[in-house]
Amino acid sequence: MPQLIVTSPQGDVHEINADANTTAMVAIRDAGVDGLLALCGGLCSCATCHVYVAPECAGMLDDMSDDENELLDGVARRTALSRLSCQILLTEARDGLRLSIADEN
Ligand code: FES
Numbered sequence: 453m454p455q456l457i458v459t460s461p462q463g464d465v466h467e468i469n470a471d472a473n474t475t476a477m478v479a480i481r482d483a484g485v486d487g488l489l490a491l492c493g494g495l496c497s498c499a500t501c502h503v504y505v506a507p508e509c510a511g512m513l514d515d516m517s518d519d520e521n522e523l524l525d526g527v528a529r530r531t532a533l534s535r536l537s538c539q540i541l542l543t544e545a546r547d548g549l550r551l552s553i554a555d556e557n
Pocket of ligand 1: 477490491492493494495496497499500501536537538
């Protein structure tokens, strides 16, 4: 059961014990953390599940797909650490992954 550590846009830190092979978006939503709209439900078509990966965790993730990259081009505050949380699969190898929900307001 990989642990995901998420910081909300308000700065609250949540430690989530997620089911393996679920996405970070689903784990964050199911944990009731505020701030992640995820309007398309994980279909990689809205970019409202934008998160920042902690710098020390960036190497834990695979390269993003062209679709994810193109969607992130449309967000207001993209950085080199931006990802779409619906495209991050939580595995045991990603135990301890730290993400911050982007504040899009
Ligand atoms: S939930 Fe829509 S792109 Fe991730």
